[in-house]
Amino acid sequence: xxxxxxxxxxxxxxxxxxxxxxxxxxxxxxxxxxxxxxxxxxxxxxxxxxxxxxxxxxxxxxxxxxxxxxxxxxxxxxxxxxxxxxxxxxxxxxxxxxxxxxxxxxxxxxxxxxxxxxxxxxxxxxxxxxxxxxxxxxxxxxxxxxxxxxxxxxxxxxxxxxxxxxxxxxxxxxxxxxxxxxxxxxxxxxxxxxxxxxxxxxxxxxxxxxxxxxxxxxxxxxxxxxxxxxxxxxxxxxxxxxxxxxxxxxxxxxxxxxxxxxxxxxxxxxxxxxxxxxxxxxxxxxxxxxxxxxxxxxxxxxxxxxxxxxxxxxxxxxxxxxxxxxxxxxxxxxxxxxxxxxxxxxxxxxxxxxxxxxxxxxxxxxxxxxxxxxxxxxxxxxxxxxxxxxxxxxxxxxxxxxxxxxxxxxxxxxxxxxxxxxxxx
Numbered sequence: 098x099x100x101x102x103x104x105x106x107x108x109x110x111x112x113x114x115x116x117x118x119x120x121x122x123x124x125x126x127x128x129x130x131x132x133x134x135x136x137x138x139x140x141x142x143x144x145x146x147x148x149x150x151x152x153x154x155x156x157x158x159x160x161x162x163x164x165x166x167x168x169x170x171x172x173x174x175x176x177x178x179x180x181x182x183x184x185x186x187x188x189x190x191x192x193x194x195x196x197x198x199x200x201x202x203x204x205x206x207x208x209x210x211x212x213x214x215x216x217x218x219x220x221x222x223x224x225x226x227x228x229x230x231x232x233x234x235x236x237x238x239x240x241x242x243x244x245x246x247x248x249x250x251x252x253x254x255x256x257x258x259x260x261x262x263x264x265x266x267x268x269x270x271x272x273x274x275x276x277x278x279x280x281x282x283x284x285x286x287x288x289x290x291x292x293x294x295x296x297x298x299x300x301x302x303x304x305x306x307x308x309x310x311x312x313x314x315x316x317x318x319x320x321x322x323x324x325x326x327x328x329x330x331x332x333x334x335x336x337x338x339x340x341x342x343x344x345x346x347x348x349x350x351x352x353x354x355x356x357x358x359x360x361x362x363x364x365x366x367x368x369x370x371x372x373x374x375x376x377x378x379x380x381x382x383x384x385x386x387x388x389x390x391x392x393x394x395x396x397x398x399x400x401x402x403x404x405x406x407x408x409x410x411x412x413x414x415x416x417x418x419x420x421x422x423x424x425x426x427x428x429x430x431x432x433x434x435x436x437x438x439x440x441x442x443x444x445x446x447x448x449x450x451x452x453x454x455x456x457x458x459x460x461x462x463x464x465x466x467x468x469x470x471x472x473x474x475x476x477x478x479x480x481x482x483x484x485x486x487x488x489x490x491x492x493x494x495x496x497x498x499x500x501x502x503x504x505x506x507x508x509x510x511x512x513x514x515x516x517x518x519x520x521x522x
Contacts, residue, residue: 098492107486107494114485114495119180120145122483122500126508138516139175142166146437152362152391152464156437160470167474174476175406175515177441178508181432182485182495190425191503193415194432194480195408197439198249199395201285203292204275204363204458205230206370206385210320214266218311221382223272224259225307226300226323230384231257231274233299239291244281245397245430252278256363260371271374273367281395281431284445286452289327292386296325300384321381328387328456331373338376348372349460356463362390366458387458392466393439397430398477400444406477410519415481418507438478440471447472481508 101107108118127143134141144163146155166172183192207227212220231254234240240252257274278288300323308318326334335341351372352365360368366389374385398408416426432438443450447468457464483499486492511519 098487101486101494106497108497108500109492109494111493114182114483114493115488116181118483118485118495118500119182122505123178123180123508126505126512129505129509130512137512138514139512140172141512153393153437153440156440157466160440160467160474163474164470173405174474176411176511176519177438177476177478179436179438179478179480180482180504181434181436181480182482182488183480184486184488185427185484187425187427189423190427191419191484191499192427192429193412194429194436195399195412196245196281196397196430197393197395197432197436197478197480198434199280199439200391200393200435201278201280201288201453202275202363202389202391203278203289204273204366204370204387204389205296206271206273206367206374206387208374208383208385209268209270209272210380210382211270212268214268217268218307218314218316220268221307221320221323222268223382224269225303226382226384227257227272227274229299229303230296231276233295234276234292237295239295240278240288242279242281242283245399247281247430249279249281249431250433252276260367271371273371275363275366275389279433281397284449285456286449289386289388289452289456293325293327296384296386300325323382323384325384325386328370328385328458331370331377331385331387334379335373335377341376344372344376349462352460352463362459362464365463366390369458369460388453388456390457390459390464390466392453392457393435394443394450394468394471395431396439396442396444396478398479399430401442401475401477404442404475404477407519408477408479411479414511414518415507418510419503422503424503432480436480438480441478442475443468443472 130137130141144159146159148154185192207223209223209226210220234252235254236251242249254274254276259269260271260273261269280288304322311318348369352369356365366387370385370387412428419426450468483504484496486494
């Protein structure tokens, strides 16, 4: 840090790199191009959005704007450029991301069988079921993903607890947790199926041990084997019961009110599943698996068949540009930090993502994801940003040359020579 301070080549400050430098350099490009657009070969649309790393309300909300503009002006979106920073140990290296990791957030709600704490084997503690599944799924390699020589991080739990509102001497009836699954090429359906299988394996192993402990204690096997069901199956079972529509309307209204009062999407999903279990009234032990927001589709420009843009031409062009300035280019297939470019294009048809919408345990009026609009704009997206160090830490800094010269100058060159250098026609 002292060396970088002394060099004068770095801009220090909290947020200087993530994302103030990116915003500044893109606004600089917008200002310069707007001042002299006559020789430009493409239109430039600058889109500024908020809330990127938590729920991406900004980008999800912007989809309607983008489709409206597309229809009004007969636009063909050819390329989207995000400018998230990159970190590197090599000073003469620039990084280009041509894809972004996908993110699913499975939520698990366990229903046990109540008993007094002095007789735990006469019931099943919901925490026992939840812990068995969490231990099985946490860091499980089957839920990581590989594509184009890269591997996504292992799954990791964010939340795990009972749903008791106050202490009493009963075992836990409901418990819940959620975790993140980052994926590259695996479909949501494939991931949900594997989560389901691993969860049932965990419950079967628990129940075998549980029956053995009952035998040792001389107790009867009167409690059914716990089973895993999906959120879709839970809803279907509830829909067959009288009074479901009234229940659902009241539940959705409660979710909307809670959301306006600051309840998180994850808590809303847990509450929705618990209410459905209570409405169902089935007293057997079970575990429900659904999804909580946010959902980010994975996207890589190499896999976008229904666009006119050739990503290889951009890679070659950027590499040649950097070579003239004495830099090397490192292409990373996926940005692993979660990115709004997930909402720029879909690798598969919309129907392939329906399982996500069907499994989201939150009302559409609370969390809206319009996959049809993503498919309509269908714009290849890359991440091309400045070099930075110690993001989100005390020594956060950005390399001045990148955000003042290297990156904005290249983006301007693209605007003025896009058809000459990147057109596929």
